[in-house]
Amino acid sequence: MTERDTALPAIDPALRERMVEGICALLPHVLKREVTGATADTTLMEALGMSSTSGLELILELEERLDLEISVEELGRDDFGTVGTLADYVAGNLLPEA
Structure with missing residues (x-):
């Protein structure tokens, strides 16, 4: 394992x-339906029924809505827990503006 694999990036709260x-x-x-009461602890796939396709759509929408660019190189299923x-992944994998 490399140091990058074991050390989590510092994330601004x-x-x-x-x-x-x-x-x-x-x-x-x-998700094309009402979603109420979602918090940081809400499970995306289990509680909300999110699929891998809707997860990717969420990342793209987040980039567009917040005017960000997110590196998806290491984005995995666990990040959608x-x-x-997912917020941790996104906050730790923003690409610098060109």
Whole structure:
């Protein structure tokens, strides 16, 4: 294992919260149904029935809505565990503006 594999990137708590809020705001649009009470602990696939296709759509919508570019090189199924794990991934994998 490399150091990158074992060390988690430092994530700004304010940025993470912004990502949680953005993800929760986009869930009804992406899932095409009402979603209430979603929090950082809400499971995306189990509780909300999100598929891998809707997960990818969520990432694309998040980029567009928040005017960000997210590296998806290492994005995996585990990152879609909860709203919080996805927010952690996004906050830790933003690409610098060109």
